Amino acid sequence: MTKASLISIGAYAPKDILTNYDLEKIVDTSDEWITKRTGIKERRIAKDEFTSDLGYRAALQALERSGLDKSDIDAVICATITPDYFCMPSTACVIANKLGLKDVTAFDISAACTGFIYLLELAKSMIESGAKRNILIIGAEKTSAIMDWSDRSICVLFGDGAGAAVVSARDNNPILDVHTSSDGSKGELLITPGCAIVNPANKDTIENRLNFMKMSGNDVFKIAVNTLTKDVVNILEKNQIPSDNIDLFIPHQANLRIIEAVKQRLNFSDSQCVVTVQKYGNTSSASIPMAMNDAYESSRLKNGSLVLLDAFGGGFTWGSALLYFGGK
Numbered sequence: 001m002t003k004a005s006l007i008s009i010g011a012y013a014p015k016d017i018l019t020n021y022d023l024e025k026i027v028d029t030s031d032e033w034i035t036k037r038t039g040i041k042e043r044r045i046a047k048d049e050f051t052s053d054l055g056y057r058a059a060l061q062a063l064e065r066s067g068l069d070k071s072d073i074d075a076v077i078c079a080t081i082t083p084d085y086f087c088m089p090s091t092a093c094v095i096a097n098k099l100g101l102k103d104v105t106a107f108d109i110s111a112a113c114t115g116f117i118y119l120l121e122l123a124k125s126m127i128e129s130g131a132k133r134n135i136l137i138i139g140a141e142k143t144s145a146i147m148d149w150s151d152r153s154i155c156v157l158f159g160d161g162a163g164a165a166v167v168s169a170r171d172n173n174p175i176l177d178v179h180t181s182s183d184g185s186k187g188e189l190l191i192t193p194g195c196a197i198v199n200p201a202n203k204d205t206i207e208n209r210l211n212f213m214k215m216s217g218n219d220v221f222k223i224a225v226n227t228l229t230k231d232v233v234n235i236l237e238k239n240q241i242p243s244d245n246i247d248l249f250i251p252h253q254a255n256l257r258i259i260e261a262v263k264q265r266l267n268f269s270d271s272q273c274v275v276t277v278q279k280y281g282n283t284s285s286a287s288i289p290m291a292m293n294d295a296y297e298s299s300r301l302k303n304g305s306l307v308l309l310d311a312f313g314g315g316f317t318w319g320s321a322l323l324y325f326g327g328k
């Protein structure tokens, strides 16, 4: 059977930095509280750029690093909860057009912070089935656009950014396994209630601030730690890989305390664990590929590195992936 390999990674972080000290001037919070509860020190904000602009830049870098020609790409899939447009066109179509790609499959998926793991499962399946050979997957988010800047319980947590990868048919360094799952019964704990069909965009929706993300942080925290730990244990056991054999554990970057809890339960060392939450905050579907790119650019992620990914997010959705990095 044809195997799928992640052959390149790229990322883009907008240049404007919003520090915890800047947030102290906007809401009743402090650098001390944010640092202690989340590990976050700063995040990036896309002022004059849209989600597709962030995704385009990350995708261009991943494409250049793949060594492939634009014409080799046969699908573009974007995971985002902050698409450029409501319903259509998809952000993937916008990015494909910005990249100058012609005649490619392009669509978005919505799996919140687990988006990149869902993308990997899709890309792996499409390649293994023989349907496609080279797929550009992108996690891109302008979370600042759905942030209530008067709600201190959430606005300190998120940031903007994008990450992208090329997944290709290759004999070496395969994506070994991907597991994804969900529990829709908990959807209301992390939700953007408007402006879609249930609460259409109108004066009341806007006045009640339903167009912004809402989260029951404490409930999400506990469920995230337990679910992620179980999911990571399961994928390692299923593939008979001891945690010592993992070169890099790259978890979703939502909260340093969640990462530390999972890391300790799995007995991962500091050198195995990639942490970027302090500089980008939670960038939802972009967080894993941005962290992976960080590890790549600092020479921690190398050709053949065995990598474990995990994520949890709205829906609820969660997932994990095991792969050998196929990039140069």
Ligand code: COA
Residues within 6 Å of the ligand: 028, 029, 030, 033, 034, 037, 038, 113, 152, 153, 154, 156, 215, 216, 217, 218, 219, 220, 221, 224, 254, 255, 258, 282, 312, 313, 314
């Ligand atoms: N600055 C200062 N105080 C704040 C604050 C802020 N930004 N946000 C909340 N507080 C206050 C609360 O009002 C509360 O005060 P009270 O005790 O007087 O009522 C207190 O801090 C504790 O709030 P709580 O929500 O219980 O804190 P917490 O320890 O659960 O930390 C989160 C809050 C959001 C950091 C944490 O719950 C979390 O990270 N949750 C999961 C986030 C996540 O992973 N989300 C996405 C999944 S992809």
